[in-house]
Amino acid sequence: MIWLSWRQFRMPLLVVSTLVVASCAWLAVTGPALARLARRNVDVYDLLTSTDKLLFNGGVVVLAVVPAVIGIFWGAPLVARELETGTYRLVWNQSVTRVRWLAVKLGFAVLATAVVVGILTAAVTWWAHPLDGAVGAQRGSLVSRLTPISFAMRGFVPVGYAVFALLLGTAIGLVVRRSLPAMALTLAVYVFVQIAVPLWIRPHLIPPTTATVTIAQKTLDGISADGSGPFQIMVRARHRGDWVLTNQTVDSRGRAAALPSWFTTCLPAPPGASGGADRAEVQSGRDRLDACFTRLTDEGYRQRLVYQSHRIFWRLQAAETALYLLAAAGLGAFSLWWTRSRLS
């Protein structure tokens, strides 16, 4: 059975392994230079070439796509193709029970997936490590590793995604019994899960920290107005790598509140709006802003931050990986049960 699994799997494995090795080689060539750059410079972002940034974002994209590709091209046809071409009637009548047949097939595919995706993720994580969360002195930044998109492409959580995608594909293929619809359905379900988890589940996997911050110029991140709506204040996270879930203004009773109406008129004109901005004008603007913030604080307004600290990165990785592996185990058990009792 192991020989057959290997024989049926070696071509797709060879293709994917080649791609992974090629990617790793490319990362290995460009990686050390980046690390040196980052060690010597605080503002590494400003020194990056556009190729570096492309590679950084490319790594994110590749790791986002690989688990889905594995689910679609390894998982969905794993059993569906046998059902489709009728070869299950050949292999199920050798002296191996079909549960064992599927278990070995799945075990092989899971192992291959974990190794391939594990290596690729480790390589990308290592490569991107000096760049994660790099911020330019003036403008521009790269996402830090705890932000939803980047988090999913670092550490070991992609292994969980890939194993989940593989077993999701297998289970859907088993039920649908046709490769192509199973592939499409696998992609749809996987994409949905990948959107739903960072949106609704990941923020609560580990209880987030809540902090109340006084609004002042040194804590301010920005003031924004969406269209004609009221102004909104955002304050800075404690640490650049924190993942901010909520950033809202609360009143003296601790309830979310809109900014008072006087605030809009209190604000100074943006510097430079009235033409040549001399130093005195900027300074008077700052003073007015300070006055506005002081009045806000006196009236009891504070800014509430709910965030995940950058320190929990690995704990959150472990929790989310466990969640996905648990779901994958459930799908695997379902597949075995379905093969034994429903596929007849």
Add this chain to the structure above:
Amino acid sequence: MSAVVAARGLGKRYRRRWALRDCTLEIPAGRVTGLVGPNGAGKTTLLSLAVGLLAPTAGTIEVCGGRPAAGAAQLAKVGFVAQDTPTYAGLTVAEHVRLGAHLNPRWDDAAARRRIDRLGLDPRQKAGHLSGGQRAQLALTLGLAKRPELLVLDEPVASLDPLARREFLQVLMEAVAEDQISVLLSSHVVSDLERVCDHVVVLVDSQVRVAGDVEALLASHHRLTGPRREPRTLPADQHVVWDSHTDRQSTYVVRTDAPVLDPAWSVTPLGLEDLVLAYMEGVSPPAPASPTLEAIS
């Protein structure tokens, strides 16, 4: 020897349609049994139940003394050549043999290689590039090299040209003679079975119309032609299988153990094909599987 396949009240339902219903039969060991019936009679369903690809909705089936596909040991006892003889298109002939060797404890590797050699199959050829006949031969080779107690074949020759059919059945018969295995094969072409079977089961609408040793069946069935006569005027020991009447003449196919003595009849023996067709077309209620015809000992 006892029955190699024993079904009791066996039924299989797909959603709301019964593919096989209330099927009771016994197939003796050590024989080559032909399962005949029109398309849709439930042959494939019955065979799939026998090898455990399907699970019964109702009733029981026992094969080689065990529940089909109940475990590795049971699977090893039963070989199966499925309809359209599926093989892995991407695997070579040699790799199929290797597959069999890896997956079967009683595998006869030397015999498999010998057979491939004799068939003139190129071991390096991908199965997807084989002709229908060659693929069927490969599937048969896998089924035989497994050295099962019972080999089940589902319409093995249906898609083959006459020459390939003859070769296939010849290889099958040689192997049966060598290995002393029981064979159960289905076909809707009776002439194929006539050459190879010594036992036959006629399945119509999932009911066993008749089952018995070919020789005994042929000896006990007669075609009677003579002046018009109503069925009820026939002697009690002559069971009408099939009848046809014109204004003046009647033709009957009857089953009887006693010789037909009535001088009004012209009595002709039946070939297996005529006999099977008579049962398939037979308007009379299904004849009970008479113990006198079933040479099960």
